[in-house]
Amino acid sequence: MMQMLSLSAHNKNGSKLSLGDVLEFMPDNSWSWYILDFYGMGCPPPGYTMESFEESIRSSDIGIAMTWSELVFFAHSLDQIIDLQIIAAKAETLTCRKEVEDKSSCNVEIVIEAFDSTEWSIWIRDTTIYDRIRSAIQ
Secondary structure, three states, X not given: OOEEEEEEOEOOOOXXXXXXXXXXXXXXXXXXXXXXXXXXXXXXXXXXXHHHHXXXXXXXXXXXXXXXXXXXXXXXXXXEEEEEEEEEEOOOOOOOOHHHHOOOOOOEEEEEEEEOOOEEEEEEOOHHHHHHHHHHHO
């Protein structure tokens, strides 16, 4: 069962909590990461314009797959995230978007969502990671 944490997209000092900041809570890993929804500003991954990147995400059954290091690099190239859904799955096990809709797939380890530049939701299967993030944000 996954547990959920909700975070404001703004720190107490008024600065934005970026995807890079959120990813710093995660341990280094070998999961397969999939971007299932993205609307934001910044530099797209190599080989894409931001428009073609967003279109590729929307038109794919499994979004855009990335390794951990590719995701971290991409996260640090962004200026703003408005809406986002990223999932981490056991290596190359995601078969379609429907697997994450109810957040019960045993293959999904983490779901990170951003809503309207105001809130982050992080769904986590591993209780150790959940506890680590929860204590870091309190």
